[in-house]
Amino acid sequence: MSGLEAAAAVGGLIGLTIAAIDASIQIYDAVKDKSGIPEKLRKVSDTLPSLSELLKGAQAQFDKDQPTKQAWFEVEKDLERCHGACQELHDILESAYPKTDTNTVSRVFKNVGTLLSRKSKTAEQLLKEIHGYLEILKQRQIITNAALLDDIKETVDELFPRPGLTQNNVSGTNVGRDQVFHNSNPGPGYQFNGPGGTFTFSSK
Numbered sequence: 001m002s003g004l005e006a007a008a009a010v011g012g013l014i015g016l017t018i019a020a021i022d023a024s025i026q027i028y029d030a031v032k033d034k035s036g037i038p039e040k041l042r043k044v045s046d047t048l049p050s051l052s053e054l055l056k057g058a059q060a061q062f063d064k065d066q067p068t069k070q071a072w073f074e075v076e077k078d079l080e081r082c083h084g085a086c087q088e089l090h091d092i093l094e095s096a097y098p099k100t101d102t103n104t105v106s107r108v109f110k111n112v113g114t115l116l117s118r119k120s121k122t123a124e125q126l127l128k129e130i131h132g133y134l135e136i137l138k139q140r141q142i143i144t145n146a147a148l149l150d151d152i153k154e155t156v157d158e159l160f161p162r163p164g165l166t167q168n169n170v171s172g173t174n175v176g177r178d179q180v181f182h183n184s185n186p187g188p189g190y191q192f193n194g195p196g197g198t199f200t201f202s203s204k
Helices: 003-029 039-046 048-063 069-074 076-096 123-139 146-159
Strands: 190-194 197-202
Touching: 003 048, 003 069, 003 076, 039 048, 039 076, 039 123, 039 146, 048 123, 048 146, 069 076, 076 123, 123 146
Parallel strands: none
Antiparallel strands: 190 197
């Protein structure tokens, strides 16, 4: 692969990843009543604009050949994995927030068991994974908005509190109020085909 082809591949990955997150933002914004959304899913959904801003900042760096072409080539595999995680997150949200009418953009929260991606990951696990890839881009000086990335890390820390921490010493966390999606009794391993593929519900 020539240098131009490699650069085009990297640029394409950034564009696809931004598209997946921006589509997820549109899905979440179309939910008219957000009051019934479980706390974990809401926290993940609320980070979407920040993820989009960070990725678009990275795209601006790429367009200016910053920091170096070599730095971009070295993170190509991480970008591939980041795009995959963002697409999985999009698929989860598309199934959690289905359209109420095919002729409108209105969506609702679908209260149906613990929703997992095709790789058995929850929305919060995918956010943690995406944050990890963005941290790699920060280390390569591709992402420069450290404050915004720290905000996402704070959300990840709230979703995954370390053992021994309590509600009083974890900023913004309601440790005792973890919520999961439930229906009457889906049973472990129950599956359904959503718009993003096959999804599995656990009994958590």
